[in-house]
Amino acid sequence: MERTLQKAVVLGSGVMGAAIAAHLANAGLSVTMLDRKIGGQRLAQTALEQLPRQKPSPLYSKRVLERIRAGSFEEDLTAVGEADWVIEAIVEQLEAKQELLAEVEKHWKTGTIVSSNTSGISIAAMSRQTGESFRRYFMGTHFFNPPRYMKLVELIPTEETDPEAVAAVKRFCESRLGKRVVLAKDTPNFIANRIGTYGLLVTMHEMAKHGLSVSAVDALTGPVLGRPKSATFRTLDMVGLDTFVHVANNVHRQASDPEEKAAFEVPAVMKEMLQNGQIGEKAGRGFYQVVRTGGEKVIEQWDAASGSYIARDKARFPSLEAARNAKTLKEKLRVLTEAGDPGGRFVWTVMKKVLLYSAYKLPEIADDPLAVDEAMKWGFNWELGPFETWDALGVERTAKRMKDEGDTLPSWIEDMLAAGRTSFYEKKEGRTFYFLPVGQAKELYRRPEFLSLRSLKERQGAVLMSNAGASLIDLGDDVACLEFHSPNNAVGPDILQMLFRSLEEVRSHYRGLVIANEGRHFCVGANLMLLLMEAQDDNWLEIDRMIRQFQEASMAIKYFEKPIVSAPFGMTLGGGVELAIPAAVVQASAETYMGLVETGVGLIPAGGGTKELLMRFTRNVDYDGKVDLQPFVNRAFETIGMAKVSTSAQEAKELGYLRTTDRISLNRDSQLYDAKRMVIALSDAGYSPPERESCRVVGEPGRAVLQMALYQMRGGGHITEHDELIGRKLAHVLTGGQRPANAVVSEQALLDLEREAFLSLCGEPKSQARMQHMLLKGKPLRN
Known part of the structure; x- marks a missing residue:
């Protein structure tokens, strides 16, 4: 089913409905956002007017608002009949959703896709009262909040949903909305929220058992485990305790297994905080609160024992310090989980339970380990999913430790180990395989547009030359890539040196060059520390030489005889802009924050x-x-x-940093492939420099x-x-x-x-x- 989705109707203008409408408009769709009328007030119109004031902005640019029209259920539901995609995003109540879908069906035309943005209500139950034809085109599309910035969309078909409709939505979400899609089963809270909520509840239980503070837990469950800086409780404050409790209760209410039901029982401390209005950032207090002392902001943590906020304590565990000093995430995980101090024992216990729970939930919530890992990485920003974490720790020895501690492994893992397979993922001849619960090996499928420098560099001979700041990598098809990898991708002499060497190599052996990397940001500018040191030493000749070299580099990029395409993303500041914009074409990520900030x-x-x-x-x-x-x-x-500084690549065009001829990749994962394809297209068209x-x-x-x-x-x-x-x-x-x-x-x-x-x-x-x-x-x- 090759579909072109151009018109969308979003039903509901709350936090998620308005944000989804905004992101659909970001992608170029014409959007009608509908909600109730209360008295003379149109809720959708009010939500539309508030979109430009929200931070972070759900809009690529204020001009996006021109593609959104507000209306009401009472007067404008006929818009459903003109839509290519209808997304329901009203209150999380089954009866309310069923009633609205019944009204939608009256105006629906056969073949139009209808989906629900529910975070956990049964998709089949929601559509049970609709007609058979309607149910064929109905599915769940769970966008993670905020939709513009979060990568994951869980796609939940029912047994009746047309597979071609599912494939069409998956393609559209990936190519037009810039998302990564995971197919989930129609079970409570689907995949990411199911695993994530379980993990947080286990963390709460073990925190009390080990006598740890809120700030200590956050120190132990953040970047040292490959998780976001917000770790556990800062994340919970951002999400909102009320939202979290609703999600947890959804599983608790529907779970049939007594042990699982008990695991999803909300702890008493959370219930008390909820009653007291301590629901997080939106209430000004949650597990943390900010107070002013002597004119300075001080962050305090909630202490359940005393029932009051107290000063944050510094987490001091030998295992934590050792893990922080480890070079790789795999080493950090092993150091922390194998330690015998309270911090290490806490982390091991929490991690063990999450790994076992994830394994036991297959194939109930997903068909394979890959879906679970990708859901947690894209929905919760984990660097490694549960099964990748298990591989990093060593499946065989971790399984033995679990059994020695009295835990029972799922039978499919026992079978896997008995067959001599000691990891969930395995690489053979440059390809990666994963193992299904039933035991067959299945090759990981990666679409060609999800080109990865990390994967390419594992290939022998792919790295053509390298120094401390940058490398030249063969992308295949006679296209090379200059990759920055200095600290913060700051531009110093090593990067400029590698640029000039790369141009000579491309001149002799390649069709063109891509300038890209896979860091957190494209480039934060020139090496400011080096510049300051030279200035303080009055080394003006050296500074003059550095600037001349930088200028020569930007001019060399601009007038190079073969096509150069830069691929900026994230923070692209100062010198990063000056190396990106001279390229023949800039293939920017949608989330590019570009500015000359000197x-x-x-x-x-x-x-x-x-x-x-x-x-x-x-x-x-x-x-x-x-x-x-x-x-x-x-x-x-x-x-x-x-x-x-632009707040998006679209705004970078409006500010003049990008030209009308420059391109934007909505999916960051496809940006490198898009840039490579642009080099080939320019070369095939007989490129000549300006x-x-x-x-x-x-x-x-x-x-x-x-x-x-x-x-x-x-x-x-x-x-x-x-x-x-x-x-x-x-x-x-x-x-x-x-x-x-x-x-x-x-x-x-x-x-x-x-x-x-x-x-x-x-x-x-x-x-x-x-x-x-x-x-x-x-x-x-x-x-």
Whole structure:
């Protein structure tokens, strides 16, 4: 079933309904969002008006709102008849959902997909009273909150759902919505919430048993286990205790096994907190609360024994310190679970129970270990799923330890071990297999667009050359990839050196180059620590050499004779922008936060960024040399001077960092493949680099305009004296230096102006203070 989904109707405008509507609109769909009318108030209209004010924003750009229309159930339910996809997202009550679906069916046209965003109510029960044809196109689509940012969608078909409809929704969610999809069984809370809720309840039980505090548990269950920094209780405060209790009660109510029913009994401390309104961040207090002491914010933790908030304690366990010092996650897990101190024993007990529970739930909640692992990684941001964790710990010895402690293994794991298979995943000849509960090996299927540098580098000969900051990797099909892997992917001499070496290799042996990596962020900028050290040592010749090399790199990328495609994502700041935007095409991830932020550390962009933004803004309008360029120079001055950072790739286009010809990958996992495919397409089309260009500037009269704006801002107290100095340096570059209006300057002349301004600012004590403050505090200093 090849479907083109263009129109969607979202039923419900609460937290999830409005956010799903926003993300469908992000993906380009026309969306109608419906909800009840209460008196004269349309709930959907109110929700629509609140979307731009939410943080983090569910919208790629405010312009996305133009694709969403608000209406009511009472007046606009006929919109269902024009939709390609209808998503129900009302209150989590079976009867209410059944009643609404009955009304939807009256307007539904055969073949239109209808799904429910329930987090755990039975899909079959929900649609039981609808017609057979309707049920064929009905399924669950459980988006994780917030839908724009969370990767997972659990897709839950019933026994009656058309497999082709399921496949169509899966393809659409992955390709258009940027999601990763896991097929789940129609069981309470499906996969991720089932395992995650169980794990948190076990954590609560073992926490009391081992006498640990809230902050100690968070220290033991966060990054050291490959989990998010929010760990256990900070996550629970963000989710909301009321939401968590509702999810836990859903399994407790429906569980038939007495042992499982007992495991999902909400602890008394949680019930008391719920009664007291201590439900988390939305109430201002949960397992943590923030209080002000002496003008400073202090975070306190809930102490159930005393029934009060107390100061957080520092978790001090030898096992925790040893695990933090371990190099790999596998080593961290083994160190922590094999330790005999209270922290290690707590972690082992919790982990053991989660591993066993996950194994016992197959095949009830999912068909295979892979679905469970992917659900936990994409829905809860775990680095390793339960079965991958088991492999990391060693299945054989972990199973023996469990049995020695009196635990019983599921029979399918006993059978697997008896057959000589000692891991759930196994690699053979470059392919990965996993084992099903019934014992057959099944190859892991990876769509080609989910290209992975990590997997490629395991192949012999894939890494063509490497140094401490970057590597050149063969992507196949005569395309190479320059991968950054310095700390925080900050650009230093090693990355620039590898760039120039890579260009020589690509020139001789490849069709083109992709610039990409799989770090947390694409690039946070230049190596600020190195720059500050050189400035404090008055090593101006070295700084000049560094800037010249950076400028040469950006120009080499721009004018290289073969296609170069950059693939930025996440934080792409300062020097990261300057290495990304000169590429023939930028294949950005939808979640790309791009900005030239150098003014925040007392400098201006000098790796080609100031020059490139000026030329882009003026090139698009200066066809005949007669257009007044001042408004466009003003725009570049404001964008750089205010260190504007996009909140998405779409907004990066609106800010001018990306061109209309640049592309956006909604699915981060497909970005590398998309970039590689773009290199091949450009090569096949006979790519030739752009011609060298010059730029008309507004000169000294234009600079006077910018300086007057700075003078007024300084007089109004909006900027500091040093801000004004930085602004004057930036204005000098953007207006062409000591040149008359309408003078034509070369790119190199603008680069020289950049470099001169940058060097002079490096010598300013207040700029050095800003650099030092950023390195120490991670935020700008206003001085």
